[in-house]
Amino acid sequence: MKAFTILIAFIVSSALSLSAASLEDAAVGAERDLRESMQRYADLQERIKEEKIPLARELNALKSELREKRREAERAQRLKDNSTVDLNSLQERVEKRQEQLDYVANLVADFGQRFQRDISLPEQQLYEVEIEAFEAATNEPIADQEMSKSLRLLDQIFILNVSIDRFKDLAGGQIFPGEAVVDNGEVESGNFLLLGPTDYFSSLSSGTAGVALKAGLIPPVVGINPARDALVRASIADGEGLLPVDPTLGSALALASQEDTLWEHIQKGGIWIWPILFFAFLATVTALFKAFEIYSVKMPRPGVLHDILKALNEGKRDEAMELAKGVNGPARAMLMDAVEHSEESKELIEEVMYERMLEVQPKLERLLPFIAVTAATAPLMGLLGTVTGMINTFKLITIFGTGDAKQLSSGISEALVTTEFGLIVAIPSLIMHALLNRRAQGVMANMERMAVAFVNGLTRKN
Numbered sequence: 001m002k003a004f005t006i007l008i009a010f011i012v013s014s015a016l017s018l019s020a021a022s023l024e025d026a027a028v029g030a031e032r033d034l035r036e037s038m039q040r041y042a043d044l045q046e047r048i049k050e051e052k053i054p055l056a057r058e059l060n061a062l063k064s065e066l067r068e069k070r071r072e073a074e075r076a077q078r079l080k081d082n083s084t085v086d087l088n089s090l091q092e093r094v095e096k097r098q099e100q101l102d103y104v105a106n107l108v109a110d111f112g113q114r115f116q117r118d119i120s121l122p123e124q125q126l127y128e129v130e131i132e133a134f135e136a137a138t139n140e141p142i143a144d145q146e147m148s149k150s151l152r153l154l155d156q157i158f159i160l161n162v163s164i165d166r167f168k169d170l171a172g173g174q175i176f177p178g179e180a181v182v183d184n185g186e187v188e189s190g191n192f193l194l195l196g197p198t199d200y201f202s203s204l205s206s207g208t209a210g211v212a213l214k215a216g217l218i219p220p221v222v223g224i225n226p227a228r229d230a231l232v233r234a235s236i237a238d239g240e241g242l243l244p245v246d247p248t249l250g251s252a253l254a255l256a257s258q259e260d261t262l263w264e265h266i267q268k269g270g271i272w273i274w275p276i277l278f279f280a281f282l283a284t285v286t287a288l289f290k291a292f293e294i295y296s297v298k299m300p301r302p303g304v305l306h307d308i309l310k311a312l313n314e315g316k317r318d319e320a321m322e323l324a325k326g327v328n329g330p331a332r333a334m335l336m337d338a339v340e341h342s343e344e345s346k347e348l349i350e351e352v353m354y355e356r357m358l359e360v361q362p363k364l365e366r367l368l369p370f371i372a373v374t375a376a377t378a379p380l381m382g383l384l385g386t387v388t389g390m391i392n393t394f395k396l397i398t399i400f401g402t403g404d405a406k407q408l409s410s411g412i413s414e415a416l417v418t419t420e421f422g423l424i425v426a427i428p429s430l431i432m433h434a435l436l437n438r439r440a441q442g443v444m445a446n447m448e449r450m451a452v453a454f455v456n457g458l459t460r461k462n
Contacts (some may be wrong), residue, residue: 109138112159119166126176126192130162175236181220182208193236196242202236209233211244244457269417270392272385276378276418280425283374286367287432294364294439298328305450308335309457312342330360331447338454346455357444364440368433377428383420389415 043436112134114148117293121129121423174194180201190203199212201221210223212386228244235241266273302326317339323336334356341352393412 003279012221072349108159110155115159115163126178127162127166130159134159146240175239179218180212181200181218182206183221183223186340187218191236193232193243198243198245200236204235207233207244209236226392228278241303244453266417266421268413269421270385270389272381272388272418273421275427276381276385276421279374279378279381282420282430283371283429283432286370287436290367290371290436294436294443295329297364297443297444298332299443300327300329300450305335305453305457309338311456312339313457313459317342330356330443331450334360335454336449346458349458350451350455353454357447357451360447361444363438364443365437368437368440371429371433371436375426375433378422378425378429379419382419382423382426384420385418386415389418390412 010331040292099334116131116134124131146170175191176194178192178201179187179189179190180192181201182203188203188208190201190205190208191421193200193202200209201212202209203221208221208223209229210221211232212219224244231242231244235243266277269276294415308320308323311317311323311432320339320342321336324332324339326332327335334353337352337356338349389412393415
């Protein structure tokens with residue numbers, strides 16, 4: 001055991017000796033490596049010191065170059081942005097100018113059309129060349145280039161100068177040759193005088209003078225009266241003088257020139273106007289005849305019935321018959337029959353008198369139904385004429401369209417004139433029928449009253 005312990009101790013001491021030798025060698029190596037590393041570190045620091053300043057200078061130079069490049073890039077970007085903004089601004093200005101150009105072109109075109117529409121017919125003869133030039137410039141096809149639009153506007157804008165010159169001429173009066181339609185419907189040459197809104201004309205051949213209306217393809221001339229027409233003729237011939245002025249600017253003369261005679265108005269009614277007029281004639285003749293017939297019926301004088309009844313009640317039958325014979329009107333026959341049958345019963349007397357009234361009533365009321373039928377039929381025939389006129393109007397619309405109202409005037413006139421005459425015939429017919437029928441009913445009521453009074457006044461009984 002002791003030997004084993006000694007052996008272990010020997011081994012441990014040997015191992016410790018070996019470990020101490022190795023640690024010493026390791027420490028020597030480490031120190032050597034440390035010195036070498038410190039030397040290299042010192043050499044590296046020295047080299048860093050030597051290279052740091054040039055690198056710092058180079059870095060500063062690169063930074064300065066970078067800042068300069070950035071400034072140049074910013075300037076280039078600003079220039080680009082400015083050029084983009086300027087280009088957009090120029091485009092907007094060009095678009096605005098184009099819109100203004102289009103607006104002015106539309107105004108000029110509209111003004112030219114108004115100029116053609118507003119000038120009078122005599123002036124259209126005067127400005128015929130200018131109007132044709134304006135229409136040619138307006139209707140000339142152009143491309144979409146703006147320059148073409150500008151050139152067309154320059155070709156159109158001359159109409160403004162023409163309008164200004166026209167205004168100056170009208171302010172002081174303007175005389176020029178032309179053609180107009182005179183009263184006999186012929187076209188004659190003469191001289192026009194334009195003064196403000198009124199146009200005057202004086203014929204060179206017939207001497208016709210008056211106011212030129214704004215209607216038709218060639219202006220018609222309407223005379224005012226001989227004295228005024230002479231003033232117009234003298235003023236145009238001398239270039240100065242007094243002129244009649246129409247405050248309605250020709251409207252009154254135009255309406256006067258369009259007034260139809262009764263025959264012309266009737267002819268506008270078409271075919272159905274003639275049956276209406278025929279019935280109107282028959283109804284008028286019938287009404288006049290019946291008025292004469294009914295209003296000529298004489299009514300019994302007041303008190304005659306009392307005298308007849310008094311005589312009958314006193315037994316004086318012959319005297320009562322003589323009094324009955326002296327009664328005027330249709331009541332005479334009724335009273336004579338009543339006196340003749342006065343001795344009979346009251347029922348028989350009533351029947352006899354009623355029979356006489358039945359004989360009188362048809363004579364009084366004859367032909368009155370014809371007047372009533374005319375009053376009822378005339379509006380229907382007028383309505384038939386209206387339907388026919390509207391059919392003709394639609395036919396004209398199919399052929400000519402709705403652009404020219406004059407083409408439709410014949411059908412419209414037929415439609416309205418027949419209705420007008422139908423009402424003109426119907427209303428007086430109704431009034432005449434009412435008056436005549438009332439008069440006839442009055443005669444019958446008077447006879448009935450006398451019959452009732454006669455029967456009630458008899459005191460004798462059989």
